[in-house]
Amino acid sequence: MNANMNLSEPAPRWVFERRERVRFGHCDPAGIVFYPRYFEMLNALIEDWVSEGLGVDFSQLLGPRRVGLPTVHLATDFRRISRMGDTLIQRIAITRLGRSSLGLTVHFEGEGDDEGRAPESSEPHPGPRVVFQQVLVCTSLDTHRPQAFPDDLRAALTLALTLRAPGPQDGPKE
Numbered sequence: 749m750n751a752n753m754n755l756s757e758p759a760p761r762w763v764f765e766r767r768e769r770v771r772f773g774h775c776d777p778a779g780i781v782f783y784p785r786y787f788e789m790l791n792a793l794i795e796d797w798v799s800e801g802l803g804v805d806f807s808q809l810l811g812p813r814r815v816g817l818p819t820v821h822l823a824t825d826f827r828r829i830s831r832m833g834d835t836l837i838q839r840i841a842i843t844r845l846g847r848s849s850l851g852l853t854v855h856f857e858g859e860g861d862d863e864g865r866a867p868e869s870s871e872p873h874p875g876p877r878v879v880f881q882q883v884l885v886c887t888s889l890d891t892h893r894p895q896a897f898p899d900d901l902r903a904a905l906t907l908a909l910t911l912r913a914p915g916p917q918d919g920p921k922e
Contacts (some may be wrong), residue, residue, distance in 0.1 A: 751832070756771055758853065760839070760841030760843075760853050760855070761841055761842075762840065762907040763797075763801065763840055763841060763842055763909070763911065764793075764797040764800075764801035764839070764908075765837065765838065765839045765840075765862075766793065766796065766837075766841040767821060767835050767837055767838070767859070767921055768789060768793075768835070768836050768838055769833070769834075769835050770830050770831065770832050770833060770835070770836060771832065771836045771837075773785075773828075774789070775832045779804070779831055779832055780829040780830065780831055780832075780869045781829065781830040781831075782878050783826060784802040784873060785822075786824070786826075786856065786878050787805075788820075789856070790880055790911050791880070792855060793838050793840065793854065794817070794840075794852075794884070797835050797840055798817070799906070800899065801840075801908070802840070802904035802905065803904055804901050804904055806853075808838075809898075809901070810889065810900055813896060813898070814844065814885040814888060814889040814890050815886060815887070815888070815889065815895075815901075816886070816888070816889045817850075817885070817886060817891075818884065818885060819882055819883070819884055819885060820849070820883050820884070821881075821882065821883035821895070822883075823878060823880070823881040823882075824879070824880050824881075825878065825879040825880075826877075826878055827875060827876055827877055827878065827879065828858075828875075828876075828877045829877070830856070830858060830877050830878075832911045834858050834859070835858070835859040836856045836857065836859070836877065837855075837856070837857045837858070837859055838854070838855070838856050839854065839855045839857070840852055840854050841853045841854075842905065842908060842909055843881075845888070845905055845906070845909060845912055847896050847897070848886045848887075848894040848896055848897065849880070849883055849884065849885045849894070850883065850884045850885075850886075850897075850905065851881075851882070851883050852881075852882045852884070852887075853879070853880070853881055853882075854879070854880040855876040855878070855880075856876060856877050856878040856879075856881060857875070857876045857878055858877055859875060886898075886901070
């Protein structure tokens with residue numbers, strides 16, 4: 749992904765959002781997130797999105813149903829550091845839904861970034877800390893070959909494309 753985002757590109761339509769606190773175990777001796785930990789956070793986010801956001805039990809997919817969702821492409825743009833104690837707002841947008849593959853854009857933003865300020869500073873720091881462009885492929889765990897998404901997962905993904913996750917941009921619900 750280009751470090752200079754094209755301002756004419758539409759903002760992603762977020763389909764899932766959650767917050768995660770940066771813990772001691774995420775950080776290196778400098779007190780900032782050690783970059784491989786971002787990939788562990790990303791994997792956990794995808795698992796939770798499938799189970800909680802899409803309503804398809806991820807452990808059942810991999811276990812008895814023998815359906816895998818491995819990553820076949822992952823591009824990462826590290827934009828700013830995150831420190832122990834920061835809260836990351838993790839957001840997923842679907843960029844493409846095929847027969848057996850799924851394109852995603854994932855942003856990890858620091859809480860306070862939406863207002864354009866880092867929590868402990870008056871310096872402007874808008875935008876995400878890390879951006880991922882990811883492609884997942886639905887596979888059979890018996891043959892390790894691509895297969896069509898199961899009907900319930902496809903239905904949930906299709907529905908997610910028509911909705912978006914509520915977030916801070918929506919304000920209070922009445």
